[in-house]
Amino acid sequence: MVGLIALTGAIKYQLNNKIQWDTAWQFGLPSMLASYTSAGFSVYLTGTQQIILFAIIMLVAALSMFKHKINVVENAGETTFSFKLVLAGLAVGAISGLVGVGGGFLIIPALLAFTSISMTNAVATSLVIITLQSLTGFINYYALAEAQNLIFDWKIIAIVAGVGSLSSLLGERVSTKFSQQKLKRIFAVFLLIMSLFILIKSNISFLLQ
Known part of the structure; x- marks a missing residue:
């Protein structure tokens, strides 16, 4: 679902030439490898453990977003090779595969921290990376499905991916109404609220078991 939604958004941003492809490949290819590898270890975590880990990492990402200032110039040039960017891709990919999320809440802070691209370019580029991851x-x-008795609800996948894709297109249009710095702050606040909500909800569920 996340991949299909991200793909829709990426296509829209590409039509407006907002994607930094050199950055996407430097970050995306290592993250793909790490995501594929770490997904196999997810069977050793319970669902509650995955959710709590996901929320904690989201909280850290939210706090980091409040610290760094961003570049306001879009398409400021090609990103030179960065070993730190590759390592960041490996780390985010590993986390994404382990907790089963696309990793956008980590990709955008990482891109802003290790490159000089703008918030808009970071969002656009992250959608390509999320799709690959x-x-x-x-x-x-999917390969583990039969052995681990995993069941895919294709109807739910289609519904959520369809609605999410339409929302993604709407979100891209709405984002143009905000400044780069304000967009970054909105994203950080959203991550903070969601991470705290998930942590509280998951811990309550854990205590009630």
Whole structure:
């Protein structure tokens, strides 16, 4: 679902030439490898453990977004090779495969921290990386499906992916109404609220078991 939604958004941004492809490949290819590998280890975590880990990492990402200032110039030039960017891709990919998410909440802070691209370019580029990560992670999960008794609800996948894709297109249009810095702050606040909500909800569920 995440991959299909991200793909829709990426296509829209590409039509407006917002994607930094050199950055996408430097970050995306290592993250694909790490996502595929770490997805196999997800069977050693319970669902509650995955959710709590996901929320904690989201909280850290939200706090980091409040610290760094961003470049306001879009398409400021090609990103030179960065070993730190490759390592960041490996780390985010590993987390994405392990907890079963596309990793956008980590990709955008990482791109802003290790490159000089703008918030808009970071969002656009992250959608390509999310698509790649989701594809490789899903392939591994699909291969494990029979052995681990995993069931895919294709109807739910279609509904959520369809609605999410339409929302993605709407979100891209709405984002043009905000400044780069304000967009970054909105994203950080959203991550903070979601991470706290998930942590509280998951811990309550854990205590009630």
